[in-house]
Amino acid sequence: MPMPWRILNYIVHQFYLRHRKGFGIHSPYVFRFIQEVIFNAGGFEVASAALNFHREAGADRSLIPSAGPGAPSRVSMEGSKSVRSFVNGSSVRKKYGALLFRIGRWSTPELVLELGTGVGVSAAYLASGAPEAPLHTIEANAGRAANASERLLRHGFGNVTVHCGDMEEVLEGLNHDLEGSLLAYMDGNHRYLPTVSYARSLIGMAKGTGVIVIDDIYWSKGMYRAWKEIIAWPEVRVSIDLFHSGILLLRADLQKMHLKLNF
Numbered sequence: 549m550p551m552p553w554r555i556l557n558y559i560v561h562q563f564y565l566r567h568r569k570g571f572g573i574h575s576p577y578v579f580r581f582i583q584e585v586i587f588n589a590g591g592f593e594v595a596s597a598a599l600n601f602h603r604e605a606g607a608d609r610s611l612i613p614s615a616g617p618g619a620p621s622r623v624s625m626e627g628s629k630s631v632r633s634f635v636n637g638s639s640v641r642k643k644y645g646a647l648l649f650r651i652g653r654w655s656t657p658e659l660v661l662e663l664g665t666g667v668g669v670s671a672a673y674l675a676s677g678a679p680e681a682p683l684h685t686i687e688a689n690a691g692r693a694a695n696a697s698e699r700l701l702r703h704g705f706g707n708v709t710v711h712c713g714d715m716e717e718v719l720e721g722l723n724h725d726l727e728g729s730l731l732a733y734m735d736g737n738h739r740y741l742p743t744v745s746y747a748r749s750l751i752g753m754a755k756g757t758g759v760i761v762i763d764d765i766y767w768s769k770g771m772y773r774a775w776k777e778i779i780a781w782p783e784v785r786v787s788i789d790l791f792h793s794g795i796l797l798l799r800a801d802l803q804k805m806h807l808k809l810n811f
Contacts, residue, residue: 575802578786585650586788586795586811592653594646595676601703602645602669606635612667613691631667631695639666640735640763644793645673647811648733648761651795652677655759658728662686663715663746664736664763668696668708674733675705683708686718686736715742719749730758730798740770747778751798756783760796765789779806 573579583589608631640648652660652674658681660674665687675683685708687693693712700708711718715736732750734743743762750760765775775794779787785802788795790811 573805573807575786575805577799577802578797578805578807581654581797582788582807582809585654586647586790586809588646588650592650594642594649594673597703597705598645598649598672598676599642601672601699601705602635602639602642604703605631605639605667605669605699608632608635612695613689628691634667634692635669639669640673644763645670647793648673649677651759651761652681652731655729655731657681657731657758659730660684661719661722661730661732661750661753663719663732663734665693665696665710666735667692668700668710670733670735671696671700671708671710672703672705674731675700675708678731679707681707681731684711684718684722685709686711686713686715688712688714688736715746716749719746719753723749723753728757730754730760732758732760733763734760735763738764738767738771740774743771743774744777747774747796751781751783751796754783754798756798756800758798760798762794762796764792765794766791 573582611628611630613628648670657678660678660681660683662671662674662683662685665671665685671683671685687696687710690712693710697710700710730753734746736746747760762775764771766772778784783798784796785799785804786797787806789808
């Protein structure tokens, strides 16, 4: 991970901040999304089921295989390591897990998709936020997929299905299941070509309505290149750059805009 490059871009990100908590944005829809979802103006608390899941996984010292086809995470991907180590190094942080929860709660999607299950932490937040929607999460690593599936089931997340396999192939199979709005979270292969390909597939599935969250948009030059390409697509009406992640709002009636926020 090119740390000097990321640090430089974080400084640039701070310099170009324009809209503090949404003020100055003319679209009521976007303003409410920023106020209510990103900055939690209503003070909504995360469901205890998601917090308990995160707490338990973060304390689990049992070992799981960790090798996979994606780009390296913040900790070594060689051999096996504990669930706790994976959670601390690669899983969504509580702040961003709470954001996923609020996005699900606010957008009330018909279908939730996650690319990159890990050990299921982010799936727990997503499933808690949108408990009425089926959630399909895809993980290429069999050990992590099995661990996540068992833990999610044990914690009562019956609306979650864990798929182990190639993300493109699983997405193609799920394309027929979507009949309404989509919420998607991309935290899988952190490389340029897969990121662009996954985003294109998800936007096609959304059929013009949905929210897509892309993790680690400044992970590398390749990820940032993918982010810049994706937000230029005509289907992406609004993009919100939070630095550690990016949010795409898909609604044809929105004016095209790109926002940088300090979250």
